[in-house]
Amino acid sequence: xxxxxxxxxxxxxxxxxxxxxxxxxxxxxxxxxxxxxxxxxxxxxxxxxxxxxxxxxxxxxxxxxxxxxxxxxxxxxxxxxxxxxxxxxxxxxxxxxxxxxxxxxxxxxxxxxxxxxxxxxxxxxxxxxxxxxxxxxxxxxxxxxxxxxxxxxxxxxxxxxxxxxxxxxxxxxxxxxxxxxxxxxxxxxxxxxxxxxxxxxxxxxxxxxxxxxxxxxxxxxxxxxxxxxxxxxxxxxxxxxxxxxxxxxxxxxxxxxxxxxxxxxxxxxxxxxxxxxxxxxxxxxxxxxxxxxxxxxxxxxxxxxxxxxx
Amino acid sequence: xxxxxxxxxxxxxxxxxxxxxxxxxxxxxxxxxxxxxxxxxxxxxxxxxxxxxxxxxxxxxxxxxxxxxxxxxxxxxxxxxxxxxxxxxxxxxxxxxxxxxxxxxxx
Numbered sequence: 001x002x003x004x005x006x007x008x009x010x011x012x013x014x015x016x017x018x019x020x021x022x023x024x025x026x027x028x029x030x031x032x033x034x035x036x037x038x039x040x041x042x043x044x045x046x047x048x049x050x051x052x053x054x055x056x057x058x059x060x061x062x063x064x065x066x067x068x069x070x071x072x073x074x075x076x077x078x079x080x081x082x083x084x085x086x087x088x089x090x091x092x093x094x095x096x097x098x099x100x101x102x103x104x105x106x107x108x109x110x111x112x113x114x115x116x117x118x119x120x121x122x123x124x125x126x127x128x129x130x131x132x133x134x135x136x137x138x139x140x141x142x143x144x145x146x147x148x149x150x151x152x153x154x155x156x157x158x159x160x161x162x163x164x165x166x167x168x169x170x171x172x173x174x175x176x177x178x179x180x181x182x183x184x185x186x187x188x189x190x191x192x193x194x195x196x197x198x199x200x201x202x203x204x205x206x207x208x209x210x211x212x213x214x215x216x217x218x219x220x221x222x223x224x225x226x227x228x229x230x231x232x233x234x235x236x237x238x239x240x241x242x243x244x245x246x247x248x249x250x251x252x253x254x255x256x257x258x259x260x261x262x263x264x265x266x267x268x269x270x271x272x273x274x275x276x277x278x279x280x281x282x283x284x285x286x287x288x289x290x291x292x293x294x295x296x297x298x299x300x301x302x303x304x305x306x307x308x309x310x
Numbered sequence: 311x312x313x314x315x316x317x318x319x320x321x322x323x324x325x326x327x328x329x330x331x332x333x334x335x336x337x338x339x340x341x342x343x344x345x346x347x348x349x350x351x352x353x354x355x356x357x358x359x360x361x362x363x364x365x366x367x368x369x370x371x372x373x374x375x376x377x378x379x380x381x382x383x384x385x386x387x388x389x390x391x392x393x394x395x396x397x398x399x400x401x402x403x404x405x406x407x408x409x410x411x412x413x414x415x416x417x
Contacts, residue, residue: 029384035399127335129376144316170318180369181319182327200335201319202373212411219411268323 003069006052014066018059025053125188125197132181132201134171136208136218139265140240142173147201152188169201174267176216177205211240216271218264223280224248239263239273246275254279326366336375346378351393 007014010024031037032045039045055061132145148166155161167186175181180200187197205213212219222237232250236243241263248258256277264271284290296302303310333340344362346352352375353367367375374396381392409416 026385035402124334126337129335165315168316170316172318172321175321178369178373180322180372182322182325183317183319186315186317198335199319200322200372202369212413214407214411221413 004052005069006056006065009048009052010056012056018057021053021056025049025057121192123191123194125190125194127197128187128199130199130201131204132169132171133204133206134175135206136211136213136240138171139175139205140173143171145169145171149199154189167199171203174265174270175203176265176267177203177213179203213265216265216267216269217274218271219274219276221278222246222258222275223278224252226279226281229253229277229279237275241266248277252277252279322367322369322372326368327372329362329365329367332367332372332375335372336379338379342379343375346375346389349389349393351389352378 007016010021010028012021012024016024028049029046032039032042032049034042034046037045055065128149128151130147130149132147134143134145137143138145146166146168148164150162151165152160153163167183169181169183171181180202183199183201185196186199189196210220218240220237220239222235224233224235227233228235228248229252230250232252233248235246235248237246239260244260244263246258246260249256254277258275258277260273260275262270263273282289284293327335329340329343333343336342340362343352347365353365353371377396377399378389378392381387381395382389385392387395406416
């Protein structure tokens with residue numbers, strides 16, 4: 001694995017005090033917070049900052065990191081000693097290789113405090129939190145996705161090593177972003193015979209070019225011809241659950257919403273699908289088309305700006 | 311890639327977490343959860359008057375608890391301030407989702 005300079009990530013000197021580190025961390029967390037940052041790598045940057053602070057914000061971990069990192073440069077191949085770090089814990093699947101390998105070792109301190117530091121306590125393994133991205137179609141139909149986690153494990157000699165664990169996860173139909181899937185016993189292994197932690201997967205939705213989601217309701221723009229909007233029509237519309245025949249009421253304008261009840265995300269309480277009409281003009285690219293537009297201009301006496309007083 | 315295991319997770323909105331399980335999932339003591347439920351900043355279920363052993367928490371509660379915790383830890387914020395920050399962030403997300411639905415792009 002490559003060595004990472006956590007001091008550089010936080011923009012502080014190696015001699016920085018705990019207070020300076022905290023100050024630098026808070027400033028960066030605010031700067032790159034995914035909810036407010038315009039930075040395109042805000043998510044990745046936030047993870048990097050958190051990872052750095054997880055180590056440098058903890059006096060013990062910082063001391064160990066300093067000890068190990070002596071003489072290493074960022075990007076350089078890094079090999080921790082085989083028995084190193086037995087008293088540290090790692091916080092979940094979001095941690096990257098360097099961090100996971102550095103701190104994924106036996107003797108998790110856990111929230112009961114100190115029990116894992118070589119003592120004889122039986123302790124449950126920590127839970128792992130990770131995210132899984134699905135497409136809208138998966139929310140409609142259900143799907144299977146693979147997830148690779150880097151987890152600590154004891155080797156034959158009783159040493160703790162990290163390894164990649166690949167799971168195939170079934171995504172149930174009707175799931176919405178933000179919901180959590182819990183996989184019992186798939187978290188970190190327990191200590192001294194304690195039960196393994198759980199794996200929590202938060203569902204996220206990949207952006208979709210055609211559909212937009214709000215809760216369990218789905219929105220779709222549907223282009224219609226002027227005569228379909230004006231005269232009404234029966235049109236075929238592709239939807240996430242397959243094509244449907246829809247009646248466009250006569251006199252429709254762009255922006256009119258047609259609600260298809262129960263055709264949103266098929267959750268316990270199914271959402272609705274909203275079709276938003278978008279009147280598209282045929283191009284006046286032929287003599288005949290131009291003639292038709294000219295006839296409309298002449299015969300319809302239509303003033304689209306009447307409402308604004310023109 | 312070799313798939314080592316096939317799993318079907320339990321959706322937290324079908325089978326909810328107990329107080330102990332939520333505390334463990336957030337890596338906090340159960341007291342932290344109790345304090346936040348009593349302060350009215352955590353818990354989407356109107357079951358606060360039920361005995362704590364009967365409390366149940368769903369996806370939305372787990373996500374919120376972890377976000378409250380992050381703000382409290384990162385900024386040494388008290389629970390009310392953390393709740394205000396998380397509520398405001400939720401509102402920003404809701405408004406962004408609305409804008410997206412309406413086809414409005416942020417500059």
